[in-house]
Amino acid sequence: MSGESGVTLLEAVRTALSDAMADDDRVVLLGQDVGRLGGVFRATEGLYARFPGRVFDTPLAEGGIVGSSIGLAMGGLVPVAEIQFLGFLHQAFHQVTQQLARYRFRTRGRFHLPVTIRAPYGGGLRMPEFHPDSLEAQLANVPGLKVVAPAFPEDAYSLLRAAIRDPDPVLFLEPQRLYRSVRGPLPADGADDGDFGARLRRPGDDLLLVSWGPSVHTCLAAAAELEERHAVRSAVLDLRFLSPIDHARLHQEAAARRRVVVVHEGVRSAGLGAEVVASLQEALYDTVSLPILRVTAPDTPYPPGRLEDAYLPSQEKIVEAALRVVDRA
Template sequence: MPNLTVLESLNAAMAHELEHDPDVVLMGEDVGQAGGIFRTSQGLQQRFGSARVIDTPLDEKGIVAHAIGMALYGLKPIAEIQFSGFIHDAFEHIMFCAARYRWASGGQYSCPMVIRAPSFGGIKGGLWHSQSVEAYFVHHGGIKILVPSTPQDAYGMTIAAVRDPDPVLLVEPVPLYRALSAEVELDGQPIEIGKASVLRQGDDCTVLTYGPIRHWVAEVADELAAERGYQAEVIDLRSLIPYDIECILSSVRKTGRVVIVHEAPLSLGYGAELAAVIQDKAFGYLHTPIQRLAAPDVPYHFSIGDEYYRPSRDRIRAAIERTMEYEI
């Protein structure tokens, strides 16, 4: 198996789909000749031609809206938004057109398309280049949301997203693009959408997380086990819509304690929904209040955001300790 970065895995998955399905096209700002500003699509235009790997005008709304038309006609577009911080201009088209066409046409039309949203902080990108926008897209059905955080997931989720019959938002982990590599099985197989990964088993506390910081959470959990004997079960949700309720509940029933960690803002963030569902379905199992660790409801700070806006290792550790040591 080749050792690939997250970036190379995304590239390999797109190349695989472009090669095996003539209806797949990739479009976005600078994705063609330049191979994307991160080089995610490097070499793809040279290989598949400029009619299928398309440099577009600088217009996020236009990219997504034209991809919708392509999907209505029978193509399977992969539309890249250069940074998720620029996705909001396309919000109406993602949520009220792509995610609604099947329903609003009585099932006559559908919009099978992928919207790639390079996301998350940690690259000294400031407000517009560090955003975690996923919660905006959770509010109503019609679109699936996947968050790969390993090279294999980046590969398998991209393939799953391209082949899904409905629109999929692929929330890509920018800070991991080149920072993380691993052996990847290039089997051309999609991962199953809606399944979480248990990164670390434990009986004391369930930590639910997703995105790049899932690696910090797992590391901190290992340290706490060694130092304090707290055995945390760490779950990478991987898929936000739909999410793996069975995996979550079976863990919560076992541990009775829950910490939710994400780097999007706190209020009405994804953790709010998880907390509500868990108390609804597993109230009798809980020993402590569900705790959320998230970014504050403020903009992403340029010079100190990477250290203090995102949940740091120290704060993750403190959150798990607080839950473990909670007294009524």
């Protein structure tokens, strides 16, 4: 949903944080430069002054940021931690995977850790190494950790509010190239509609494009081209939740169209798209036409910015895959 009306995705994130802090004085923010600077993208701008004593600048130490969040949550607070870029979360993998995500299980339910980790991710901004990496598959693999990836301002607001209210840890992935390039409304009166599953972003009877985060918008552009130039009507399903996946909605929309292409910015091998394909094949082996194609990044480290157009899933690549699936059906 682009255009001039509404708020940007970045403004939706900032509003969600502000409203959550106003509603619950247990909510605190921490991370590198989130205080006086307002964050590297200015997602927390103004909150340091508005909520004194509740927004904390931390050292450049991702393990310390997540570890501190665990302690704050055990002490009764509701921490929202910012990792400046998702690619840096590897520095905190022990704290996330072996501490944060497991603590409820380890303590037999005695401790819930209501920690939200926010992290910008994704390509399209010519970022240096580690800054654009899409690691969602590595994190959706962690039991006890929810993973959410909004693609629109309305979702950025409502899903972040829901993440902060959640009694268990949530990784909230923010597509950095959409921060200021996508606009849309906020939920009426700051509310959400209670629908936290996948959402159909565009109708179409011939084909289903499945994606999340920044690639949703690439799929929407590809769907428009497919209809205008090839008379192929493509539906676009935005998963939004990467762990747990809304399998029921995924299966429903795929069964209605039989032809499926899955699109994501992460690498191909063991990417989250492989899990989507496996889910469809197991549930709809006698319904969905094979093959289910994937349009992904190649199995290489993220390249220098001047090469990322060739690296990322593009409108052209999605159209090509869609036409192959339609021809084979």
